[in-house]
Amino acid sequence: MxxxxxxxxxxxxxxxxxxxxxxxxxxxxxxxxxxxxxxxxxxxxxxxxxxxxxxxxxxxxxxxxxxxxxxxxxxxxxxxxxxxxxxxxxxxxxxxxxxxxxxxxxxxxxxxxxxxxxxxxxxxxxxxxxxxxxxxxxxxxxxxxxxxxxxxxxxxxxxxxxxxxxxxxxxxxxxxxxxxxxxxxxxxxxxxTPCVTGLAALALHRAERLLDWADVVSAMSFENLGGQMAAFDAQSLGFRVSPGLERVGARMRAVLDGSGLIASAFGRRTQDPLSMRTIPHVHGAARDVFEASADVVNRELESTTDNPIVSGTLDAPRVFSQAHAVGASIALAMDSLAAAMAQVAAMAERRLDRLVNPLVSGLPAFLAHAGGTHSGFMIAQYTAASLVAQNRRDAAPASLDGGVTSGLQEDHLCHATPAALKALAVIENSSRILAIELLAAAQAYDLQPIDAPRAPYTDALYAWLRTVVTTYRDDRPLADDMTIAFRLIADGGPPLLPDPQAVCVSGRPPLASTDLPGDCRALAAANTAFRAAIGC
The missing domain is CATH 1.10.275.10 (Fumarase/aspartase (N-terminal domain))
Known part of the structure; x- marks a missing residue:
């Protein structure tokens, strides 16, 4: 259109x-x-x-x-x-x-x-x-x-x-x-500021998709690790005021509803590690930053960012030779968005580490078949750790870099476009980290020692993923699987998310898992169409 x-x-x-x-x-x-x-x-x-x-x-x-x-x-x-x-x-x-x-x-x-x-x-x-x-x-x-x-x-x-x-x-x-x-x-x-504003709009587009994937991938890891659903209790989360936290908590309850794995783990621990029990807090905070950044970008698009600006009438033209071309607000917004996405990805890597560590997971070491001759996801976790470190470097604020140009005439610089480029780089790295966690969570299901059913949603997601990427047995370069999973995350949203807010808006429940298309392009199209239909 x-x-x-x-x-x-x-x-x-x-x-x-x-x-x-x-x-x-x-x-x-x-x-x-x-x-x-x-x-x-x-x-x-x-x-x-x-x-x-x-x-x-x-x-x-x-x-x-x-x-x-x-x-x-x-x-x-x-x-x-x-x-x-x-x-x-x-x-x-x-x-x-x-x-x-x-x-x-x-x-x-x-x-x-x-x-x-x-x-x-x-x-x-x-x-x-x-x-x-x-x-x-x-x-x-x-x-x-x-x-x-x-x-x-x-x-x-x-x-x-x-x-x-x-x-x-x-x-x-x-x-x-x-x-x-x-x-x-x-x-x-x-x-x-068209350059930074265009790049920022694209960063928001990709970040929104990443945040949706982060919710469902973290749910798969949470289920595999026997997390305690008390972390997502609506009354408990209600003590902290955050629209993002409330939304993520509701999503986690919906995604994990009906999980036999979760039921079998009930009461096993008083509380889970922070990388599990703070999913609503971290993902929710990132969503709040996302919404604030989106407001800034929309205001920038509503603004005339030229220098000079012309106005007035033909009889009385006016010229404003001032500073509307400077993008301080959008530079700060992109720095914030980059830090938020980096934090979501850093916590994903911590969950990944728990999945591959037999000391805490209850799963085979490094999610490998026939441990000893197979390394499984051991080195994939290294890759994720490397990308987290790269994000940490890229998330340093560009807006504070400063500098002096043009013979002292331009003696304060906001580095808005570099801030947007860094945000895009962080979002790409974060998508790769989540892709590795997605593969590891699916592998954990394959090796899960507890004989209990997955939640209907995570079961459908797992089944769909296995039509694209098969169980890993050290029989091929794992990098190829990681690239496929990255493209799934980068190119489309996850299968239709159970979203109580969406149901409230439309009066319609999300698409049933049995209706999920098998092809990832069709899935992405169906997801987009559904969200448009319900006004999300």
Whole structure:
């Protein structure tokens, strides 16, 4: 379904939808706002009203006046000099998300670029002809959008239909002519927070999926380890005020409902280790951080993040040459999201360690068949520990890195885009950790010495997983199984989660386990459709 940028700004879910392949269209009123802002810029140029980056230099050159005859050169040169990204290119989804956020920003009607430029960006999205954008080189913004805008003027490179093309060749094949940037356009196409906002929307999309998987995978481990359901007691959890904790507790009760393994363990311990009994607290806290971060990203998408901003009327145009391009709030949000996801994954690794440790699990050592000649999941736990350590390094706050640029003119840096890139890296690592726990929990079911049934939900999840990955017997590289499990987590949500909140909203129970599709793509589609139907 196409995403329409109309009077309503796009939300983070809209950006994520475009990132994952949905088309983006501009409504007539959005085009009208863009044209009206362009007319204001033209008046500013005619009247000689001083405006940063329109008729002055940029950065520490902001007091150098640029004549009307030089303003085209200024825009062109800004683009060329700001295209300084380095490293491997961003992926398809990351690039699409940034372009979508840029179009949303221009459509507020306060940037002053021509509608032709915005339509050119939309055309690249529509054709899935995506600029090659180096991942690194930004202390906040600038470089990523510069590499995207290069293609609009026939420079840079794209990836299209499996080929790497020059920007000029890509435009030729699309039947488009290179644009010549006019006053202010060079600054507008590199300015603002579309880069971090697009990446942040994608991070939220992936984090939401990760949190759903974390609930069900932790339930499998909890069941295998004979956890005490008192940890999820509604009255007990109610003493702590947290919407996320309440939701996770309800989910854990629903996912584990009817478990014979849990029933057989009743009263075995006064309390479980923290990695088991604090699942609602840690996952719930991460969900609360997720919701707070989503609010920040949506507010950023509602905001004009350009410098300068143009406003007023043709008779009285106004220019605001200040700091709305700085992304302090979204940098802090992405730092918080990264730390939250890292904590969820760190606790998953602790549960994994308990599953493979015969001293506490009651299971065969390292979940291996024929221990001694088989190592089972011994070294897979090493991998998880390594990824947890990597997350710990990546979760250090980017927003505090600071630095000084542009001859002391830009003497405080928030590192918003690096914060979003780090959050994406942490989410990917965390998904890999959960994938290993998922495989280990399924293996634990295979080796479970207690003759008692699993909960209906975990039984259905286990059965579905075993149609994709068979029991591990040291008969193949375990890395291959880990990759398959990672793709299951990264590419789609888990089988439909029993969610009391969803039932309350819709009046319908979740899909029965017998209705679960066997193919993971169909499963992901069914999960998405069900959530949409109930308004979740």
């Amino acid at each position: 196409a995403v329409i940028r109309s009077e309503r700004p796009l939300g983070w879910r809209d950006i994520a939808a475009v990132a994952t392949g949905e088309p983006l269209h501009l409504s007539g009123d959005a085009r009208a706002r863009i044209r009206a802002a362009r007319e204001l810029v033209e008046q500013i140029v005619v009247r000689g009203i001083r405006a940063y980056g329109v008729n002055t230099g940029v950065g520490a050159l902001c007091d150098v006046v640029v004549s009307p005859a030089e303003q085209h050169d200024l825009s062109h040169n800004i683009l060329m000099s700001h295209a300084v990204g380095v490293g491997a290119p961003l992926g398809r989804e990351e690039t699409r998300a940034i372009i979508a956020a840029a179009i949303n920003n221009f459509a507020h009607g306060h940037s002053g670029v021509r509608v032709e430029l915005v339509e050119r960006l939309a055309a690249l999205l529509d054709a899935d002809c995506l600029p090659e954008v180096p991942a690194f080189g930004s202390v906040g913004y600038l470089s990523h959008m510069a590499h995207i805008a290069l293609v609009c003027v026939g420079a840079g490179h794209v990836r299209w239909r499996g080929e790497r093309l020059t920007g000029a060749e890509a435009l030729r094949r699309l039947g488009l002519a290179p644009l010549s940037l006019e006053a202010k356009e060079g600054l507008s196409v590199v300015n603002g």
